[in-house]
Amino acid sequence: MIKASTPEDELSRLKDLYEYDVLDTEAEKSFDDLTQLASDICETPISLISLIDPNRQWFKSKYGLDVDETNREIAFCSHAILENQVFEVQNALEDSRFHDNPLVTSNPNIRFYAGAPLITPRGNAIGTLCVISDKPKKLSRKQINALKILSKEVIAQLELRLNNKKLVVALEKQKEQNKELEKLKKEADTANNLKSKFLAHMTHELRTPLHGILNLAEFGRSESTITEKDNALTSVLNSAHYLSNIINDILDISKIESGQLEIEHIDFSPSEIINDVVKPQSQQASAKGIKLNLSKDPSMAEVVKGDPVRISQILNNLCSNAIKFTHNGQVDIKVSVKKSTQNTQTLLFEIIDSGIGINKNVQHKLFKEFQQADISTSRKYGGTGLGLSICAQLSLLMKGVIDFTSTEGEGSRFTYQQTFDISDKVKVLKKDNNITNLQGCTVLIAEDNKVNQLIVSKMLKAHNAKLVITENGKECVKYFDENSVDLIFMDIQMPVMDGIKATKAIRALPAGKAVPIIAMTANTLKQDIEHYLDIGMDGYLTKPFDKAKLNSLLNVYNPKNHNLKNLAVKISDPNISSNSKLNQICKELKALIPNANRVSLWLFNKEYSTLNCLICLDENDDVSNGTVLTAKDSPAYFNYILTNQVLDASDARNNDVTKQFTSSYFEPLDIYSLLDYIYILDNKPLGVICCESVGSKITWSHTDKESLIKVADVTNLFLSRQIKST
Numbered sequence: 001m002i003k004a005s006t007p008e009d010e011l012s013r014l015k016d017l018y019e020y021d022v023l024d025t026e027a028e029k030s031f032d033d034l035t036q037l038a039s040d041i042c043e044t045p046i047s048l049i050s051l052i053d054p055n056r057q058w059f060k061s062k063y064g065l066d067v068d069e070t071n072r073e074i075a076f077c078s079h080a081i082l083e084n085q086v087f088e089v090q091n092a093l094e095d096s097r098f099h100d101n102p103l104v105t106s107n108p109n110i111r112f113y114a115g116a117p118l119i120t121p122r123g124n125a126i127g128t129l130c131v132i133s134d135k136p137k138k139l140s141r142k143q144i145n146a147l148k149i150l151s152k153e154v155i156a157q158l159e160l161r162l163n164n165k166k167l168v169v170a171l172e173k174q175k176e177q178n179k180e181l182e183k184l185k186k187e188a189d190t191a192n193n194l195k196s197k198f199l200a201h202m203t204h205e206l207r208t209p210l211h212g213i214l215n216l217a218e219f220g221r222s223e224s225t226i227t228e229k230d231n232a233l234t235s236v237l238n239s240a241h242y243l244s245n246i247i248n249d250i251l252d253i254s255k256i257e258s259g260q261l262e263i264e265h266i267d268f269s270p271s272e273i274i275n276d277v278v279k280p281q282s283q284q285a286s287a288k289g290i291k292l293n294l295s296k297d298p299s300m301a302e303v304v305k306g307d308p309v310r311i312s313q314i315l316n317n318l319c320s321n322a323i324k325f326t327h328n329g330q331v332d333i334k335v336s337v338k339k340s341t342q343n344t345q346t347l348l349f350e351i352i353d354s355g356i357g358i359n360k361n362v363q364h365k366l367f368k369e370f371q372q373a374d375i376s377t378s379r380k381y382g383g384t385g386l387g388l389s390i391c392a393q394l395s396l397l398m399k400g401v402i403d404f405t406s407t408e409g410e411g412s413r414f415t416y417q418q419t420f421d422i423s424d425k426v427k428v429l430k431k432d433n434n435i436t437n438l439q440g441c442t443v444l445i446a447e448d449n450k451v452n453q454l455i456v457s458k459m460l461k462a463h464n465a466k467l468v469i470t471e472n473g474k475e476c477v478k479y480f481d482e483n484s485v486d487l488i489f490m491d492i493q494m495p496v497m498d499g500i501k502a503t504k505a506i507r508a509l510p511a512g513k514a515v516p517i518i519a520m521t522a523n524t525l526k527q528d529i530e531h532y533l534d535i536g537m538d539g540y541l542t543k544p545f546d547k548a549k550l551n552s553l554l555n556v557y558n559p560k561n562h563n564l565k566n567l568a569v570k571i572s573d574p575n576i577s578s579n580s581k582l583n584q585i586c587k588e589l590k591a592l593i594p595n596a597n598r599v600s601l602w603l604f605n606k607e608y609s610t611l612n613c614l615i616c617l618d619e620n621d622d623v624s625n626g627t628v629l630t631a632k633d634s635p636a637y638f639n640y641i642l643t644n645q646v647l648d649a650s651d652a653r654n655n656d657v658t659k660q661f662t663s664s665y666f667e668p669l670d671i672y673s674l675l676d677y678i679y680i681l682d683n684k685p686l687g688v689i690c691c692e693s694v695g696s697k698i699t700w701s702h703t704d705k706e707s708l709i710k711v712a713d714v715t716n717l718f719l720s721r722q723i724k725s726t
Helices: 010-020 029-042 076-080 141-222 226-257 270-287 308-324 360-365 375-381 387-397 450-461 473-482 499-507 526-534 547-556 562-571 578-592 635-641 659-669 702-718 720-724
Strands: 046-052 056-063 069-071 087-089 112-119 125-133 266-268 291-296 304-306 330-340 344-353 401-407 411-422 442-446 466-470 487-491 517-521 539-542 598-604 610-617 628-630 646-649 671-681 684-694
Touching: 010 125, 010 141, 029 046, 029 056, 029 125, 029 141, 046 076, 046 112, 076 087, 076 112, 076 125, 112 141, 125 141, 141 226, 226 387, 266 270, 266 308, 270 291, 270 308, 270 330, 308 330, 308 344, 308 387, 308 411, 387 401, 387 411, 442 450, 442 473, 450 466, 450 487, 450 547, 466 473, 473 487, 473 499, 487 499, 499 517, 517 526, 526 539, 539 547, 578 598, 578 610, 578 684, 578 702, 610 684, 635 659, 659 671, 671 702, 684 702
Parallel strands: 291 330, 442 466, 442 487, 487 517, 517 539
Antiparallel strands: 046 056, 046 125, 056 069, 087 112, 112 125, 266 304, 304 411, 330 344, 344 411, 401 411, 598 610, 598 684, 610 628, 646 671, 671 684
């Protein structure tokens, strides 16, 4: 007996066989009819549909035989699947491959065998449709053709069976999908209904303070005494604050839903944030005759890393609600340290009131968007219902946990817990800006809104500037083309010609490249700001206008300081490369500080573990970069510059902070004195501007330090984006 070889495509063949999922299944009439027909046509007593798996041949259908399977090694079909045509053995006793096969020497005493391979649509032979006789025989051409046709019908039946099964699975899957779609539709309908109700409520909430502002303004105009006018103005201001809070809530929800709300990770003092929250809330509580008590854990870290604005927003909302819903008694604010490690600290903020409490039936709605616990409570106490939803989503973004317990009629306890990284800094640096004097300077304003015209005019008049107001971009371009202007404030959205087109038109004029143009906009998304800078604007002032931001811009673009203003204009030009801007900063420093023979600009990494040199302009004006300082190798220096904004080391080789660099840096480069200024972005150290004296020791003057700070202002405002991507 000769054993059949294993097909080269065995794995692919078995994959097709198993996909039909037909092995060891019950007999089926559609297959039995085919074997009986094959037996009748070929005039043999036995006909089989034989499927070959790794170890056996198994009969899906059998006619004239009672056995269900045999070993694969003795199966005639093992030879047949190696052929592309009908495999025929006319007399097994005379064939060396089969003469001593057990199936020949004993039951069923095979003498004749003919098998048509069952070839799948993928080209794999998974078995045969075979006919067998105990007497020698030879099939006619018609019988062979019939056997081929019937074998194809077997495969057709298997494919139909497989496709029916796939269809059943697909239908079940479709049913599940339909159920899910129906569920989503119901949820969407519920959400839309909630939004509709919410928007109707929001319309009321927006109109109430707006009507108050309009009516109070009318009353204020008609009042006869200063006291009455002051009272009306105070009421207008209160209504405006309330309206502003509603709009801010809506904007926050919009940013959160679109994924555009960025969470900061900067240094801040938790104690200062808490104090800043408590101070105005104390006034609100006092006005209601309520006590506001504060207790802070003395082991709380002095400086941690996180988002102080959003932490303050959560605490303000929780405290304001506690006071709003408390008529008698007190509100307690407790801050405790729940866990401390070497690098982190977990703080628990608790706001506990003795107010009206929250009904159990509506507590599950409290943090849900567009839902309010009780609409009647909202009507009585005011509010949009967005505050707690925003708090919940902010806490999620900051990986904190917000929760509450409440008993109706007895009060509520709200908690916020978050783990913060502990900062190495001893204190948070704050910059003190003096009012920039623009006496004798002309500022051109392009703004179509009369109220905004009035506001920006009053703010700029405090800086003694001469103001020219135009109603749209076209008027602004025309005035600039015909008159001398030192600075332009450009609204973005205006009739006739918007601020973008007007800026491009001014930049195209002969004198238009040197004048600073500041965008005035309510669009505060990152991509909007970057677009304004990319088309040639030099900075931006967001609405509502901020005095400190305005002063910072004027400090940099003061027309009286030509060198600094020209530098700022050059490095805010989108057509100039980052390397050229860095080079320009270094050149300006060397011009402003004659004793600085060598200047360099450095950037911290995110972990504050390294300082990387972006550019160095040495005493010969040769440019280099790539030097790296590490906190591990220079702990004294890093600790100092992360805590202090200015490092004055007139005798650098003997200074406690810098002497570690003497042998490795100062002596090889002949450096004696060093002056560093740490420039800060959003209260976070961004990098270091370094001035060095080569060849001799010098004493840095107050003017030197002022010049260094001015250049740092330029870097802060206009190079942060470029430097971060360098």
